[in-house]
Amino acid sequence: MSFLAALGSVVAVGPLPVNLGTAGNYAILAETGVSTVPPSAITGSVGVSPIAATGLTGFSLTLDPTGQFSTSGQVVGELFAASYAAPTPTILIAAIHDMVAAYNDATGRAPPNFSNLANGAIGGLVLAPGLYNWTSGVSIGSNVTIAGGILDTWIFQVSGTLTIAGAKKMVLSGGALASNIVWVVAGAVTAGAGSHVEGVILGKTSITLQTGATANSRLLAQTFVALDTATVTN
Ligand SMILES: *[C@@H]1O[C@H](CO)[C@@H](O)[C@H](O)[C@H]1NC(C)=O
Ligand SMILES: *[C@@H]1O[C@H](CO)[C@@H](O)[C@H](O)[C@H]1NC(C)=O
Ligand SMILES: *[C@@H]1O[C@H](CO)[C@@H](O)[C@H](O)[C@H]1NC(C)=O
Numbered sequence: 001m002s003f004l005a006a007l008g009s010v011v012a013v014g015p016l017p018v019n020l021g022t023a024g025n026y027a028i029l030a031e032t033g034v035s036t037v038p039p040s041a042i043t044g045s046v047g048v049s050p051i052a053a054t055g056l057t058g059f060s061l062t063l064d065p066t067g068q069f070s071t072s073g074q075v076v077g078e079l080f081a082a083s084y085a086a087p088t089p090t091i092l093i094a095a096i097h098d099m100v101a102a103y104n105d106a107t108g109r110a111p112p113n114f115s116n117l118a119n120g121a122i123g124g125l126v127l128a129p130g131l132y133n134w135t136s137g138v139s140i141g142s143n144v145t146i147a148g149g150i151l152d153t154w155i156f157q158v159s160g161t162l163t164i165a166g167a168k169k170m171v172l173s174g175g176a177l178a179s180n181i182v183w184v185v186a187g188a189v190t191a192g193a194g195s196h197v198e199g200v201i202l203g204k205t206s207i208t209l210q211t212g213a214t215a216n217s218r219l220l221a222q223t224f225v226a227l228d229t230a231t232v233t234n
Pocket of ligand 1: 107108134159
């Protein structure tokens with residue numbers, strides 16, 4: 001599906017937005033755990049469910065007196081786990097449900113505007129708005145540019161793994177917003193040391209940010225998220 005929406009003289013290009021539902025309330029949401037090698041720096045909430053707070057590792061958590069969330073010096077925001085006091089478990093179940101629904105929505109979009117572009121080796125390319133599908137993995141071996149206006153949208157469907165090489169970056173141009181970019185990835189996502197990610201990641205499995213990687217992003221994983229002195233800002 002896609003649309004053209006006129007707003008004044010600005011025309012949006014690209015697929016209809018993916019509704020994250022309440023999963024959009026989290027910078028990081030995962031089912032089996034979130035780990036950090038400190039110090040990471042996360043701006044936004046972190047949630048894990050169905051795993052308990054034992055699934056939040058490396059954060060030096062301080063449980064709030066309400067028992068409903070904890071805090072960490074590495075998080076500007078709150079951390080939530082399925083083992084915390086009500087209403088947290090119920091809220092997390094809904095958020096995970098919404099995350100899976102968003103994944104299924106994004107991965108079900110068709111037909112793509114670009115199929116198997118560059119056989120998945122997209123470093124150096126400039127990516128216009130649209131729906132992209134790779135039946136393989138995607139690797140970013142040099143900077144890649146996502147170019148479009150502030151209303152434009154991108155969905156990148158990756159059937160294999162998504163790998164960003166160390167120190168390589170996703171670069172936005174023309175006013176493109178990370179919140180309008182969705183990477184829906186069936187395999188593991190790995191951002192190499194010092195690399196930079198732009199856009200929401202809906203991962204069927206894990207998302208790993210290696211040493212010093214940064215992400216202007218939401219990391220929404222159906223297994224785990226692993227951070228190593230990484231920065232996540234949504
Ligand atoms: C890519 O397209 C194929 C064929 O339509 C589809 O089966 C697959 O789910 C798509 N990949 C993703 C990650 O959405
Ligand atoms: C993408 O594909 C859809 C469906 O075929 C089409 O309506 C739309 O115009 C295409 N968008 C771009 C930017 O080519
Ligand atoms: C990659 O992008 C970063 C950030 O915009 C820039 O500093 C760097 O020089 C770029 N690298 C190359 C090889 O263009």
